[in-house]
Amino acid sequence: MYAAFFGIRRLDKYFSRKPDPSWESRSPFDGFYRLHKYSFLYSLGICRPAVGAGLSLWLYFSFFSLSIIWITLGLAGLGRYLQIGPFA
Secondary structure, three states, X not given: OHHHHHHHHXXXXXXXXXXXXXXXXXXXXXXXXXXXXHHHHHHOOOOOOOOOHHHXXXXXXXXXXXXXXXXXXXXXXXXXXXOOXXXX
């Protein structure tokens, strides 16, 4: 959660398309969106700026964990919609 609210500024200087990365929104919701966006863009090879090894590893880990979270939520929603499982 720290990265979504405060640490996203470290990624803005590598990924931001604005002339000055400090112009990015300070909204926590926008930071959460950018966290998803940057990790998916980097991990899928769409946008790969030169970053350090630690930051690269963190972006790959974020991609993996966010993918697992969203797949789990999608399957839970589908199970609820189809009335499958113990909580249906």
